[in-house]
Amino acid sequence: MENSxxxxxxxxxxxxxxxxxRLESDPSSRKNHMEYMEGMQRIDSDVCKNxxxxxxxxxxxxxxxxxxxxxxxxxxxxxxxxxxxxSPAAEPFLEQMAERARLxxxxxxxxxxxxxxxxxxxxxCENYCVYCGFNCYNDINRLxxxxxxxxNEMRVIAESGMEEILILTGESRSQSDVAYxxxxxxxxxxxxxxxxxxxxxxxVDEYAYLHGCGADYVxxxxxxxxxxKYESLHLLGHKRVWPYRFDAQERALMGGMxxxxxxxxxxxxxxxxxxxxxxxxxxxxxRKYPYAEMSLSCPRLRPIINNEKINPRDVHERQLCQIxxxxxxxxxxxxxxxxxxxxxxxxxxxxxxxxTKVSAGVSTGIGDHESKYTGKEAEGEHGDEQFEISDxxxxxxxxxxxxxxxxxxxxNDYLYV
Amino acid sequence: MKDDSLVIGGRSFxxxxxxxxxxxxxxxxxxxxxxxxxxxxxxxxxxxNTKEKENILDYIPKNVTLLPNTSGxxxxxxxxxxxxxxxxLGCGDFVKIEIMRDSKYLLPxxxxxxxxxxxxxxxxxxxxxxxxxxxxxxxxxxxxxAAAVMPLASPIxxxxxxxxxxxIQILIDEIDLPVIVDAGIGRPSQACEAMEMGAxxxxxxxxxxxxxxxxxxxxxxxxxxxxxxLAYLSGLGRVLTRGASASDPLTGFLCD
Numbered sequence: 001m002e003n004s005x006x007x008x009x010x011x012x013x014x015x016x017x018x019x020x021x022r023l024e025s026d027p028s029s030r031k032n033h034m035e036y037m038e039g040m041q042r043i044d045s046d047v048c049k050n051x052x053x054x055x056x057x058x059x060x061x062x063x064x065x066x067x068x069x070x071x072x073x074x075x076x077x078x079x080x081x082x083x084x085x086x087s088p089a090a091e092p093f094l095e096q097m098a099e100r101a102r103l104x105x106x107x108x109x110x111x112x113x114x115x116x117x118x119x120x121x122x123x124x125c126e127n128y129c130v131y132c133g134f135n136c137y138n139d140i141n142r143l144x145x146x147x148x149x150x151x152n153e154m155r156v157i158a159e160s161g162m163e164e165i166l167i168l169t170g171e172s173r174s175q176s177d178v179a180y181x182x183x184x185x186x187x188x189x190x191x192x193x194x195x196x197x198x199x200x201x202x203x204v205d206e207y208a209y210l211h212g213c214g215a216d217y218v219x220x221x222x223x224x225x226x227x228x229k230y231e232s233l234h235l236l237g238h239k240r241v242w243p244y245r246f247d248a249q250e251r252a253l254m255g256g257m258x259x260x261x262x263x264x265x266x267x268x269x270x271x272x273x274x275x276x277x278x279x280x281x282x283x284x285x286x287r288k289y290p291y292a293e294m295s296l297s298c299p300r301l302r303p304i305i306n307n308e309k310i311n312p313r314d315v316h317e318r319q320l321c322q323i324x325x326x327x328x329x330x331x332x333x334x335x336x337x338x339x340x341x342x343x344x345x346x347x348x349x350x351x352x353x354x355x356t357k358v359s360a361g362v363s364t365g366i367g368d369h370e371s372k373y374t375g376k377e378a379e380g381e382h383g384d385e386q387f388e389i390s391d392x393x394x395x396x397x398x399x400x401x402x403x404x405x406x407x408x409x410x411x412n413d414y415l416y417v
Numbered sequence: 418m419k420d421d422s423l424v425i426g427g428r429s430f431x432x433x434x435x436x437x438x439x440x441x442x443x444x445x446x447x448x449x450x451x452x453x454x455x456x457x458x459x460x461x462x463x464x465x466n467t468k469e470k471e472n473i474l475d476y477i478p479k480n481v482t483l484l485p486n487t488s489g490x491x492x493x494x495x496x497x498x499x500x501x502x503x504x505x506l507g508c509g510d511f512v513k514i515e516i517m518r519d520s521k522y523l524l525p526x527x528x529x530x531x532x533x534x535x536x537x538x539x540x541x542x543x544x545x546x547x548x549x550x551x552x553x554x555x556x557x558x559x560x561x562x563a564a565a566v567m568p569l570a571s572p573i574x575x576x577x578x579x580x581x582x583x584x585i586q587i588l589i590d591e592i593d594l595p596v597i598v599d600a601g602i603g604r605p606s607q608a609c610e611a612m613e614m615g616a617x618x619x620x621x622x623x624x625x626x627x628x629x630x631x632x633x634x635x636x637x638x639x640x641x642x643x644x645x646x647l648a649y650l651s652g653l654g655r656v657l658t659r660g661a662s663a664s665d666p667l668t669g670f671l672c673d
Contacts, residue, residue, distance in 0.1 A: 107574055110440020110626045163467060193466060291491050291518040333521050408442045415463040415502070417495040 004309045005130035005233070009139035020137050023128060023235040033231040033240045040244045041203040041251065047284045048246050051277050054079065055225050060272040063087035072096055077330045082279065085326035086272045094318060097325035101354045104332035111407045114335075114357040115398065116164035117157055118198070120366050121145045121184050123383040124175035127237030129223070131268065133305050133386045134170040136237070140305050143366040143383030144175055151187050153369045158191040160361055160373060160395045163412040165192045166219065170386075171200035171239050178206045182213040189214035193412040196261075200238065201248035207255025216416060218252035219261035220245060221299065225277035226269040233268060249285060259293030260285070261337065266315045266323070267301040275323045279330055286334075295335035295357070296327050302341050302387040317346055321353070328354040340389040344401075347391055352405060360398035362389050421650065423618055425595060426511065426543030426564040428482070432456045433612070434642045435484065435597065436635070437622020439464070443476040445631050450478055453635035459484040459513055459620065462503045474506075484545065486513040493532035500537050512537060513567065514546040523573045527554040531561050538562025547599055550584035555592050566592060567620065569600035570611065574623040576603025579611060589615040605634075605641030612645025613653060 006024055008017060022029045036042060063084040071081035072093065084090060085097060122144035125134040133140060145153065157165065167184050169176040181199055188195040196217035197210060207218065224230050227242050234240045249260035262281050264274035282294040300315050320342075327336060338347050338355040340362040347358055363372050366383025370376055373394075393401065402409040422429035436455040438446055450458060458477055462485045465474050477483065485503035490496035493516065500512040514537070516529045530546045531554060537544050543564045548554060550568035558566055568588055571580035578601065579585065589596045595617030602608050608619045619642050628634035 106440075106627050107576070107623065110623070111442060112440060161469065163469065193468075286521060291520060293520050406442075410464070411469045412467040413461065413464050415466050415489055415499060417490065417498050 004307070007138070007307045009137065011139050012137065016137070020128070024130075027231070030231070030235055031240060033234065033242050034227065035241065036244055037238055037241055039203075040238070040241060043204070043247055043251060043254065045247060045250055045288075047250060047281070047288065048243065050284045051225070051280045054083075054280055055273055055277040058083055058273055058276050060087040060270070063089045065089050065092070068093050071329075072100060079280070079283075079330075082326060082330040083276060085329060086275055086323065088272075090322060090326070091318065094322055094325070097322065097329065098353045101325040101328035102352065104328050105354055105356065108332050109356050112356070112410045112413075113351045113402050113407050114164070114410050114413065115162070115360050115395065115402075116166055116194075116196070116357060117162050117359055117361045117395070118166040118168055118339075118364070119150075119153060119157065119188075119369070120168045120364055120383070120386065121150050121153075122172070122176040122180075123170045123366050123386065124172040125170035125237075126172045126174065127239040128235045129237075129239060130233050130235065131265075131301060131310055133307075133384065138305065140384035141382065143381060144180075145367050147183055147187065149367055150184050151190075153367065154187060154191040156370045156373050157361065161399075161411065162361060162395055163192055164194040164196070164414070166196040166198055166217075166359075167215070168198045169200070171237070173200060173238070178202060178209060182210055185210055185213035185215045189416070193416075194414040201245050201251070204251045204254045207252045207257060209255075211256040214416065216258040216414075217261065217293075217295075218249065218257050218259075219263075219295075219297070220248040220252075221263045221265060221297070222246060222278070222281070223265045224269040225264060225274055225281075229269040246281075249281070250288075253285070253289045253292050257292075259295060259335075261295040261297055261335075263297035263299055265299050265301060266320070267311070267313045271315045271319065271323070275326070279327055282331060282334055293335070294331070294333075295337060296331070297337045297339065298324055298327075299339060299341055302390070305384050317342075320346075321350065324350060324354040340391040340393075341387070342390055344391045344393060348401060348405060351402065351407060358398065358402075360393055360395045362392070364389060421646070423595060425545070428543075430456045430482070432639075433618040433646055434608075434639055435459065435599075435618055435620040437620065437625070438473060438477065439622055440626035441631060443471055443473055446473075446476045447478060448632040449625060449635045450481055452632040452639065453625075454639045455481065455635075457482045457484050457511075459486050459622070460508075461486055461488045462499050462506065462508070463489045465506055465508070466502070474508075482511060483508045484511045484513050485509075486515045486547070487533075488515045488517070490514075490516045490533075491518050492516060492526075493529045493536065496529070496533040497536050500533075500542060501540075504542075510541060511543045511545065514544060525549055525569065527551055530554075531557045534558055534563050535561035538564075545597065550581045550588055552584075552587050552591060555588050559592060559594055563594060565595040565597050565617065567597045567599040570598050570607070571601030573600040575601050576624055576627065577601050578603055578607035582610075582614070585611070585616070586614055605637045608638055609641040609645035609648075612642050613648045615649050616645075618642075 067084035198219040485508040487496040487499040571577035599620040
């Protein structure tokens, strides 16, 4: 079934609707997505060029079973092997890939599984990304938590035992500026050992500021490396600028962050090519910044409020598993995070093969942790979710489930130095 | 046989097997320590930096000497700060310096390691630096006040064995501190070989963590390390470059 991304809200003014429809139907009404906007910093980097050379020339259908077999029998895994493992020809070899991936995971990470929870502190957004629940034309409850509310949410989460937090905002500089996010990081340092950020891309000095406030990891999803497709999905706002987003992880490292995370949103475009580019993005940056810690995620499209038809299309669990095994074999040393977008059974299985980090106790809404964690009636207003999650397990349940699989859950393995 | 204790920083240990505590379930630590007969166990300070109900420190038997490591440090300054934190956490004065500026191979940075060793030794720490086996840097570590040196056998976690054998032998021959072979030892036979060469002790983690039965492998390492040590103390028999030599002389029948 094809995705139906465009949804009109009855609350939009005729003028707003007119602009929205023009953006959707007339590409010439949109800004050039390859052109930097004012204030966006350019850095000197050849990482993008290296990644995109492979992305552009990669034809997944060109690989054969013999290529896959050769890749699986070789010691180590080169870029060509990785391309074979991502191809449709590798699908019949999924079990062998899983065996090899499990070996690599165990060699590098033993039986440990790290746990974290995301905290959305604001859902205002200035972008029109047609598949996202936070998009500026979607009629949802908007909220930005005050520092007191943030601290209250953090206290509730910390009381559950969680030690790593990922702070998220919608992508709105005007509603959630860098100082506001910095304040959230300072508060987080009081309650958590490790603070990560998933916010709009910023400049090097701003990443340095946020690092000084206590954040050490930055996640930016490129959504898709297919620039033409990207242009057709991100119609309005600063997020439309594809190359500025691409260089975000490098700017974060230049700003002093310890680690960075990458992903495409699988299902937006050719997921095999996007998976290739995601891993190569990490691979080339690691060569340039060898001390940096790299991590990959693997989000698939999920239904959003006002649009239940959004789904990951041809990326089924088998394909997702194939991608994760290929990631692990190609980059045995990177972290792999599997979020609550995926089902409990998938996550229980994949932590035994390739994943090293899972979220627990998740809400993608704003200001609702207290009611969700304690059952206490929500007093104030709350902001709506970015997408529907699939695995709603609490930290406690997740912890026991991981232990039951014979794995060691780890809440912290990090020091801010 | 006279006392053959391993002496590090003025303390004597009967066991020459230093056990790692990463990559496996906390509940297995006690059995691993017991079956390994280990008296020293390493742990990552960053792992102990937790409010978690299951703190790794609670799983380590109290009669074992803690060897906290500074993993996660990217330079001397960070290693020094982590070592001080270890002391504050009650992990004692032993510290294993690990400084890596490479998240892929986790190879130690010898230059920064020498700097950190100098600072921490002056602060009264018993410093055991993890290093790439380089004679010049090992000498610098001796001058900086290290209590032992810990050269890697092969890339960490690889279980590939004594890839750096020749260079470790040079350290054993030239350095007057205990040389503890660390990282990459994957099998008991490799541990035994390093001990036969004159290594003072073996540190292993992944070899056990990825074994089929962890406590059983701990016991296997214990015996291999002891066997290697005895062979070293005995002095190995010579190896002929060609031909053979009968146990009884061929000319033994001759009477006059």
